[in-house]
Amino acid sequence: MASSSDPSNQTQQGGDHEADAGDMIISALPTTRKWTQSELKLFQGFWLNNVVMSGLPSLQENFRGKSDHVVLTSYPKSGTTWLKALLFCIMNRSSYSFQVIDDGNPLVSCNPHVSVSFIEFWLA
Secondary structure, three states: OOOOOOHHHHHHHHHHHHHHHHHHHHHOOOEEOOOOOOOEEEEOOEEEEHHHHOOHHHHHHHOOOOOOOOOOOOOOOOOHHHHHHHHHHHHOOOOOOOOOOOOOOHHHHOOHHHHOOOHHHOOO
């Protein structure tokens, strides 16, 4: 069962009021298309695309870190896929034999982005 501090659970508990407040914040932000085909919004000094923006206000409001959370940050296009694979291996080293290919290791059958999700998309 998801805990109350799990961001994926917060959206379900928050209901429409939370979504409406986030939509109001997003709709009031400055917008541009100068650098890309998709629309970018200026949020707290950063230009972000709509996919990331849709969950960010709610994430900032509701996310509560726990002592066992690990937050991996990286600059885009700087090896994020490899970092996620390494993080998954470190955090799950007792669950899988990383020397055997067919031991059920999700990294064998899935992209590391599936095993270690982007926090921005939890509430999107």
